[in-house]
Amino acid sequence: MNPPILTLTAPAKLNLMLRILGRRSDGYHELQTVFQLLDYGDTLTFTHMNDGAIALECPGVDVAPENNLIYQAAQLIKQTCGDHTLGAHISVRKVLPAGGGVGGGSSDAATTLLGLNALWRSKLGIDTLAELGRQLGADVPVFVRGHSAFAEGVGEHLTPVFITPRWYLVLTPDCHVSTGALFSDPRLTRDSAAITLAALRDRRLDTRWLDEYSGNDFQPLVENLYPDVRMTREWLAQYGQAFLTGSGACVFASFDSEAAAQNVLAKRPAGWRGFVARGVNESPTHRQLAKFAASI
Structure with a gap:
């Protein structure tokens, strides 16, 4: 029997407005922004493996796996699930530019959390996944929740719009x-x-x-x-x-x-x-x- 496979789009975002309100005591900045999701993005394919390993195939991206947000997201949800047998092969087709401000890395990380949660049938709730995403980056939660939004704080307080x-x-x-x-x-x-x-x-x-x-x-x-x-x-x-x-x-x-x-x-x-x-x-x-x- 072939292992389960799931292919998902990791969409881009645009900031239709972005205001910086001030610097907080912890060094972070208070922001307000509007996240507009797009119907265009990277493509991630997840294959369920039972060997406990996370294998990442990302052609054209010269980043060590441990520094890749996709790999970090996969390890984080695996640790949260607490099942050492969970594994996955993840292949990525990148079309979003790195460092472009369209959320490519954050979207890939969010899509990994969502995809593995579904593929592994982990049944983690959206709030739990969004919190895991916040640990990976300020822009990850909006992609986890999956709706264009007005964001405040460092980008984590989201109001769907x-x-x-x-x-x-x-x-x-x-x-x-x-x-x-x-x-x-x-x-x-x-x-x-x-x-x-x-x-x-x-x-x-x-x-x-x-x-x-x-x-x-x-x-x-x-x-x-x-x-x-x-x-x-x-x-x-x-x-x-x-x-x-x-x-x-x-x-x-x-x-x-x-x-x-x-x-x-x-x-x-x-x-x-x-x-x-x-x-x-x-x-x-x-x-x-x-x-x-x-x-x-």
Whole structure:
């Protein structure tokens, strides 16, 4: 009998707005952001093994397994389950850029927690999985919970929101932005005004709301330190409002249709990388997990 196999999408995210409210006594920063999930991402395939080993196959990623968030997530959920016989072979097809600010590593980690929980039939609840995710990184819980969200704190306090669907063009400059260096830079804005929950308007964020609150406090500093990011955003701004996402290098703009976004992507300068994706409120991972659960 062939071992059970589960294939899941680890979706990208965009930060449609990001404000830094201040620095906490523990050194972390208080943030507010809107996470928009996309219908595009890495692909992870999990094969259930009974040898107790976690084997990771991730072509093109030159990172030792113990430093890979996928491997760390697999070991963490295995330890939580307390069954030394649980094992898995995990193969990854990467399409999301590392250090791009689209959440590739965090999404891969969350998808590993969700996927192995389903494959091993561990029956860990979503709150438990989200807490495991928080131990791996501040952006992991939003992917575990699987819904676009308004986030506060360091990104762990999540309020699900419904965002008017749009198509997004994401461009990746040829540089790697250091998040640690940004947070320690004295030029970083740290005193933005907080958005109240009342401003969420029944948790439905339409285009007017996003236009009013859009922006990213990291953007001026990143563009100062990384001229390629500024050049890419300014090129994209010819076709619509363009912003940095997260604390990475990627920039994005929204469009009314896939055709409009693809048209601009086709015009990008030679050698530039990018992709078009649709914003979704529910993660594709969760839809795939529901189908898997119904099939067993």
